[in-house]
Amino acid sequence: MFEPRVAAASLSGESDAEWALTAEPYVGCAFLGGLALGGQARAAARSLVDRERTEFLPESPIRFLDRQLSSLDAADLRPAFNVRSVDPTAIAEAATVCADHGAILEVNAHCRQSEMCDAGAGETLLRDTERLCEQVAAAAEAGPAVSVKVRAEVPGVDLPRLSRTLVDSGADALHVDAMDSEPVIAEVVSAAPEAFVIANNGVRDRRSAHRYLEHGADAVSVGRPSDDPAILKRVRDAVDGWFDDGISDPADPGVTPDA
Template identity: 30%
Template sequence: MSDLYNLHAGYLKFRNPVAVASMAGITDSAFFEQCKDAGLYILGGYSLDEPTMQASKAIAARGRKEFVSDDIFSLIESELKKVSGKGVAIGINVRATTAGPMIRAAELAKKYGALLEINAHCRQEEMAAIGVGEVMLKDRIRLARLVTELKSTGVVVSLKMRTGVVDDVALLRLLEKAGLDIVHVDAMGRGGANLKEHGNNSIEGYETAQAMYSAGSDMISMARAVMAGPKIVKSIVAYTEDQQQMTGWYNAPSHICRGGDLRGLTWCCPPIKDCPIHMALRRANLDPEKFAKIKLNFGKGTPLEVGTTTCFGSMVWCCKFNKHCYLREGSMEENNLDMKAYVALKKKLSEEIIKNIDKERVIT
């Protein structure tokens, strides 16, 4: 398997950052056959206990698709057997009113090298009435305990959620401490946690995919667009691969002045003028002088240290690769620095900046 992206979570390796999200009653082993180019395919969602299964039956009775079964664990294992070993990372999206059935599902997922995804996303009234789905976000202590219990099985745990329901950053910081591996979030934007981020916000083409990547998502997922035409999976995978091969940083952030997340500080000029960098540094609780020292110290001994033709005499202060700048390009040529090498250094610089930011103090 290619390791073009170096994307991992526990025992799982993702060959590309494009996922097919779970859609109840739809994403089964048969639908998987149309999505084999994905890096991650999530089966489900599955209702694991009597209350959630009765809710699923009620939802199905009013015309929505659901996976209804009298032996749900046999169904899940049968589906896992059919999709495992095909080169695509697999997950199962589940819901239950208590931890017991979820732990059983986690053990099953671990057995087949899959991840377990907690469904804290569903807004159907029948699920909300029994404390399942989106309403789970409102009891973060209970959710953290659930994550800890699931992690005791050794399974990779993902949480599928919507933003704006609660204080997302406070929740995710707690869940990260509880052991959560991945957050599958229905929105754009990178929060103050170290979790692998998996963005889902109506991805329907190259532009929306790139917007999600630039917002900080390590992975993106698609649902409705795949139903409309499964070929979109292969198309977005190819687009992402082209971006990675050309630049080496498929999810590079936007400039701070264009709404980029804190990784975008790597593209910033010195903090000497009144511009959005000061707001970003305040968010990061990072002193402007310290920020400047981080960048200059990183540049020492690297090709970024120089830049006689640039605005500030060093390429550590130069902008993003997709912005044409004859000054930067002149210095790159002068120092035999190609675009991919420039981006690789800027990516390492962003990691150095982030390493110096206390995530607990980031203002969101």
């Protein structure tokens, strides 16, 4: 999916091409976005801006997406774009642009802001498997690699079971915000072994990166500190060390991560 197996995770309204280029020396993938697509999601994004949150609200989201990815065509990383929508047609249109640039399209089933959830996007999709799978299938049919950003510890959501269904619908990668439940990574890996699993939440150093890799994650992503080169370098060194040293058995008793 990408090498090195470190990603910079999207931060709404902040993660653009310039941000990705700053992270380029340390990551194999940068998830731009999140970008609201379609009338309902864009209205929700405007409401978020009204209460002083940061959002991307270009006049034309698809042209914005294309311009941003064009800026990364020569970059030494794999770009990805995280999108939030209610409309699978809008997802498919964005996915076509991602395919043209060799980028990953990431369906956002993660955002828990009330405005986005009330619109029927973000975390709401975790409880509506049919609509989420419809978005995943629409993206996959357009041709790019497809990731789904999901969140653990959502009441009523069996994340491993959902992960299996998402892969069956066309997802290539599962980007899992583990919250306070790191072992959920192992459960997702077991349920959907063919998926490329990216573990997210609290990745800052060797100890935190290796904890997720012990549970079988294929890669880790850095969220809020993704603009801090010192943290990105620590994580990159930790991940490179893990794979270079051949530490691949999550049950290996000899693995004792430290900071």
